[in-house]
Amino acid sequence: xxxxxxxxxxxxxxxxxxxxxxxxxxxxxxxxxxxxxxxxxxxxxxxxxxxxxxxxxxxxxxxxxxxxxxxxxxxxxxxxxxxxxxxxxxxxxxxxxxxxxxxxxxxxxxxxxxxxxxxxxxxxxxxxxxxxxxxxxxxxxxxxxxxxxxxxxxxxxxxxxxxxxxxxxxxxxxxxxxxxxxxxxxxxxxxxxxxxxxxxxxxxxxxxxxxxxxxxxxxxxxxxxxxxxxxxxxxxxxxxxxxxxx
Amino acid sequence: xxxxxxxxxxxxxxxxxxxxxxxxxxxxxxxxxxxxxxxxxxxxxxxxxxxxxxxxxxxxxxxxxxxxxxxxxxxxxxxxxxxxxxxx
Numbered sequence: 087x088x089x090x091x092x093x094x095x096x097x098x099x100x101x102x103x104x105x106x107x108x109x110x111x112x113x114x115x116x117x118x119x120x121x122x123x124x125x126x127x128x129x130x131x132x133x134x135x136x137x138x139x140x141x142x143x144x145x146x147x148x149x150x151x152x153x154x155x156x157x158x159x160x161x162x163x164x165x166x167x168x169x170x171x172x173x174x175x176x177x178x179x180x181x182x183x184x185x186x187x188x189x190x191x192x193x194x195x196x197x198x199x200x201x202x203x204x205x206x207x208x209x210x211x212x213x214x215x216x217x218x219x220x221x222x223x224x225x226x227x228x229x230x231x232x233x234x235x236x237x238x239x240x241x242x243x244x245x246x247x248x249x250x251x252x253x254x255x256x257x258x259x260x261x262x263x264x265x266x267x268x269x270x271x272x273x274x275x276x277x278x279x280x281x282x283x284x285x286x287x288x289x290x291x292x293x294x295x296x297x298x299x300x301x302x303x304x305x306x307x308x309x310x311x312x313x314x315x316x317x318x319x320x321x322x323x324x325x326x327x328x329x330x331x332x
Numbered sequence: 333x334x335x336x337x338x339x340x341x342x343x344x345x346x347x348x349x350x351x352x353x354x355x356x357x358x359x360x361x362x363x364x365x366x367x368x369x370x371x372x373x374x375x376x377x378x379x380x381x382x383x384x385x386x387x388x389x390x391x392x393x394x395x396x397x398x399x400x401x402x403x404x405x406x407x408x409x410x411x412x413x414x415x416x417x418x419x420x
Contacts, residue, residue: 127366128334129367130368159386159387165368165369166387169361169379169392173338173359173361209334301366307373308373309373
């Protein structure tokens with residue numbers, strides 16, 4: 087396998103058939119191969135997220151990241167788009183599911199596709215990754231420190247509700263990557279998620295890293311933890327290698 | 333974590349925005365969440381905007397919690413330091 091790849095911006099049909107922007111990276115080799123939908127974090131469809139998309143292409147997957155803020159801020163700089171979307175209330179859960187579904191359909195329609203698509207999300211995207219896998223036909227899901235999959239948001243804060251009621255509908259094996267020092271999700275909330283998935287017979291694999299908090303994959307932030315991020319990437323490679331091959 | 337909580341208020345004034353150009357700001361959003369640029373896990377973020385001019389019409393601040401509290405105190409102090417008639 088070569089590490090040559092191509093990356094570009096496309097437009098895809100998202101929730102409700104809306105045309106939204108997406109960043110796509112693909113290996114130059116012929117397929118067949120799996121695909122990965124990358125859900126960007128709340129700060130947006132930014133350079134760091136696009137680097138992750140290209141890394142998945144380097145790993146041998148067709149990868150795509152839909153711009154979840156395109157409707158509110160087409161063509162805007164990522165930080166400005168994130169601020170605008172936030173000021174307008176953020177991304178509704180049903181719209182997120184539709185956008186990820188559109189991105190997965192785009193990947194499956196590629197001539198190189200083997201029909202299998204995974205999803206991964208970071209921070210708020212971690213919760214959205216699980217949400218997508220509860221509502222869409224996906225083949226593998228990765229939750230990187232998503233808060234409020236389980237647990238109760240602090241009183242008075244208008245956070246997204248947890249998605250405990252949707253977990254029985256999880257349709258894909260779930261890889262969870264967490265930090266022991268994180269408060270949201272806390273080790274207790276991760277344990278609650280483990281218990282719920284076990285009770286429902288949902289395949290899952292969780293890793294939690296010592297001396298590590300939230301957002302440890304973020305190479306451009308002080309939360310970056312190189313040991314956890316390096317091991318996390320290995321866990322992701324192995325997990326997708328198992329569930330997206332063919 | 334992403335906090336999702338966002339406070340809004342109308343404002344009336346000016347800010348120095350993109351490319352060093354001044355813009356009339358009409359709206360403020362205030363939230364405590366991950367910053368884009370500041371070297372902190374979470375910051376108090378303020379966006380002063382003119383929504384009618386698009387997403388780029390924005391003056392953004394990302395302040396550590398401690399410095400945000402100092403700023404609030406300094407604003408209150410500055411407002412209290414002048415005759416009340418000036419601030420009506």
